[in-house]
Amino acid sequence: MIQFHHVSLEYPVTRTLALDDVNLHIKKGEFVYLVGHSGAGKSSFMSLVLKRSLPSKGEVYVAGEPLRRFRGGRTAMHRRRIGMIFQDNQLLPHLSSADNVAFALRVTGVPRREWDERVSGALKLVGLDHKKHALPVQLSQGEQQRVAIARAIVSEPPLLLADEPTGNLDPENSRDILKVLQNVNLRGTTVVVATHARDLVETFRHRTLTLRRGRLVRDDPYGGYAL
Amino acid sequence: MTYHLRQAWLAMRGNLTATLATLTTMVLALVMLGFVVLLTLNVDRALSQLESQVEVAAFLRDGADTERILSSIQDLPQVREATVVRKDAVLAEMQRDYPYVREAAELAGNPFPDTLRVRVARVADTTTVAGAVRKLDGVESVEYGAGYVERAARVLDAVRVAGYVLVALLLAGTLFNILNAVRVAMYARRAEINVMRLLGATRGFIRLPYLIEGLLLGVLGAALAGALLVPGYEALASRLTVLVPSLPMLQDRAVLAQLVGTLAGLGVLVGLVGSVVASGRYLRELE
Structure with a gap:
């Protein structure tokens, strides 16, 4: 699903080497943790997969396609195949839960007649169907994050990226979010979670990639947190 | 939408x-x-x-050959219309527009000469036509109002x-x-x-x-x-x-x-x- 081939990423203004000669391969249907300290390169990894930035060296492949060749509309189509979850959830404050989820369908041109069923299904999967009319401000942090997950999966993308999805949550809510992500993975979606939540990585064991100062220093197929 | x-x-x-x-x-x-x-x-x-009202006015000497002058001017390609107005008609026009001219004419007689009035097709040709008119025998002086246009x-x-x-x-x-x-x-x-x-x-x-x-x-x-x-x-x-x-x-x-x-x-x-x-x-x- 995702392949990094000798990928380096240097930010031109600060001359910071965010990723340094990274090689990895994440297969379709896998659940993978990406761990490392702040600044280790986790968000840069996400940014490259989303094609928000291009590698200074090497090539990134998603579903076998090199992202460097994508232009304009193809980048948008590429992003439609990826669900993205952020630490700060990035819900639109003036829209209800259902409308936030439907927003993903609206911007990708899904016919309106399909919205209700798909939004309802996604909210059910994250256990929030009963709060579909609530605004983000009326939800707890954990609930907001679950709405963000529903928005990310409503288009049924084959790949789900989560950048510190439990960063703002208490341990109980964090575990709930991980369970939801595992459920999504069980439906066949490839899930990549960037995190430094040691207890979660230790509790819910999956393949774990460890980054340190931009280098991939460990690839443990059985999981476990070791920086 | x-x-x-x-x-x-x-x-x-x-x-x-x-x-x-x-x-x-x-x-x-x-x-x-x-x-x-x-x-x-x-x-x-x-x-x-x-522009349509701009005309070249040539004041003729007494005894000028008006027929010859008129036919020479009408031969010019830039000329749209040419007429000779006799001095009596000019006086009548002036008396109509400026009533005090009547009294002046009674005292000193008709001061106006026979006048050739020429209208040109394009205002830009006015100077050329005026020059041609001025050269004709029997023409005393020429006036035209193209300048202000x-x-x-x-x-x-x-x-x-x-x-x-x-x-x-x-x-x-x-x-x-x-x-x-x-x-x-x-x-x-x-x-x-x-x-x-x-x-x-x-x-x-x-x-x-x-x-x-x-x-x-x-x-x-x-x-x-x-x-x-x-x-x-x-x-x-x-x-x-x-x-x-x-x-x-x-x-x-x-x-x-x-x-x-x-x-x-x-x-x-x-x-x-x-x-x-x-x-x-x-x-x-x-x-």
Whole structure:
């Protein structure tokens, strides 16, 4: 699903080497943790997969396609195949839960007649169907994050990226979010979670990639947190 | 489409100051442009009328061979019409226009000579024809009034150029205002735009509300400009027609409608160009 081939990423203004000669391969249907300290390169990894930035060296492949060749509309189509979850959830404050989820369908041109069923299904999967009319401000942090997950999966993308999805949550809510992500993975979606939540990585064991100062220093197929 | 229209309306309402500033400069620019065009059309009409009245008057010596002079002049290709007015007819005309001439004529007799009156096809040929007339045997002196027409045409050209420069500056100001308004609107919704991009919205989808905003500003600006220009001009034209009946003011509704249509097209064009450039540039900066 995702392949990094000798990928380096240097930010031109600060001359910071965010990723340094990274090689990895994440297969379709896998659940993978990406761990490392702040600044280790986790968000840069996400940014490259989303094609928000291009590698200074090497090539990134998603579903076998090199992202460097994508232009304009193809980048948008590429992003439609990826669900993205952020630490700060990035819900639109003036829209209800259902409308936030439907927003993903609206911007990708899904016919309106399909919205209700798909939004309802996604909210059910994250256990929030009963709060579909609530605004983000009326939800707890954990609930907001679950709405963000529903928005990310409503288009049924084959790949789900989560950048510190439990960063703002208490341990109980964090575990709930991980369970939801595992459920999504069980439906066949490839899930990549960037995190430094040691207890979660230790509790819910999956393949774990460890980054340190931009280098991939460990690839443990059985999981476990070791920086 | 309803969604995009609503977003455009929200963007305009959310940045009311920028929207009003853009609208004001656009209305000003379009009204100015309309007035410059109407001024030009009217002065062109007045000049044409003046040109049609320009004539070369040759005062003949007593005993001049009027038939020969007349036939020589009529042979010139630039001449549209030539007549000889006998001195008695000239006196009668003068007495009609200036009653005191009657008393002068009673005291000193008819002071006017036979006069050859020549009308030219184009006002530019007046000098050439006047020169040809002056060379004819029996011609005492020649007068023609082309000079003031040429001067008026030069003044009009200067006014027209100044008007168009002013309009160009105002249109550029409008364009910059639209660039700024769209940029402010996009900046205010940057979080939403960012989410849209990550969800896979195309550039066209993200830009559409701002293109609609530019279009609406153009249409609204042109409508307001038309609503100010047409009644304003008609009131001015009817007053001037009363004050100066000889002034051939343009009052053709079809021409006015065509002018308003052109202004509307220009307003829409400026609005669209501004929003296309601003939204494209903002999205490029985000990437």
